[in-house]
Amino acid sequence: MRAYERLIKYARIYTTSDSTSETCPSTERQLALAGLLAEEMKEIGIIDAKVDEYGYVYGTVPATPGLESRNSLGFxxxxxxxxxxxxxxxxxxxxxxxxxxxxxxxxxxVIKTATFPFLKDMVGETVVTSDGTTLLGADDKAGIAEILTACEIIISSNIPHGKLCIGFTPDEEIGRGADKFNIEGFGADFAYTVDGGDAGEIEYENFNAASASIKIKGFSVHPGDAKDKMVNAINVGIEFQNSLPYFERPEHTEGREGFYHLDEIKGDISNLEMYYILRDHDLSKLEEKKDTMRHTAKRLNEKYGEGTVTVELRDNYRNMIEKIRPHFHLIETARKAVRLAGLEPKELPVRGGTDGAVLSWKGLPCPNLGVGGFNFHGCAELASAERMDKATEIIVNIVKLYAE
Ligand SMILES: [Zn+2]
Incomplete structure (x- = not known):
């Protein structure tokens, strides 16, 4: 079976996660796909496949006899x-x-070539979309399809390999995919996530992330008698925002440039709350951003009185690069595997976080491989069957290279 045929089967199953839910998985419906995947894994020879109590699917392909001492590799x-x-x-x-x-x-x-110029490079390919009223779900069912198709090829063609560990998680889209991931039970020395982007992409850098909660206390007086008395929390909030570097906002940054992003603001003259996210690939620059927030609050308190502005900073996730560097063979092997598939590796810093980053910091080094899908999280989402074949081939090549 080709990977895109599997994608089509999985795409029909409703698996939207729910950020307001407290359970794991966040939605029962994800279990329908989990059950189907465990069954399919058994059919292709992953006989220990199972769904755990949190809806995670795990299975292993034992090493080819004689290759048991090789590193175990996860996908x-x-x-x-x-x-x-x-x-x-x-x-x-x-x-x-x-x-x-x-x-x-x-x-x-309408998926317009003017909006998505990469479509011009896809002439002659087999493009898969939804009917336009939903997303497609190639993020990340394309990744699942490619991992299982690669396993099927490896098992049915008797390709020599070390131990392979397969894991499918719920709730990645709501940032919880790594939360209940059983790294020990999974049994891999290191792994790749197969999630997002074009075939041939290799990602191993992401943002360092922090958030800031700003609380501003104002002093309300009738506007008619306000002279030299009123402190309008809204105006102090505007001053706070305007004190931050204007061009270090998401709408003015790209590549490895970090930002301050005012994500939410609510309140009135008496009380104002502002919620920021801070991002930077460079940890020391993220620390500078946190210092700037503290310094801004200090200056405003000197101006309006102690306790007017309080800042609460929280660290969220870290750049995986620090945890990948000691295992850089993961990247070198992926590059080789991409070239063997006839593509040129594309390496871009992720302007966000990934489950792989969380797993890397929890002890499972985990860069990401592209799947051959585009326009995620919207009704214009699409995948290319041929690029999915390439992504599958890249997984098979990585397995072969680690068995050499
Ligand atoms: Zn994804």
């Missing part, structure tokens, strides 16, 4: 889809021999 993908677009009743559409024109779907969705 991880996630089963849930984003809340950002409808994920129920997904009806995948196959566009064979894609013409290079705008793709007109239902629900008023």
């Amino acid at each position: 991880i993908a996630h089963m849930d889809t984003s809340e950002a677009a409808p994920g129920d009743n997904v009806k995948p559409i196959i566009h064979e021999n894609y013409s290079g024109d705008d793709i007109v779907l239902g629900g008023g969705t």
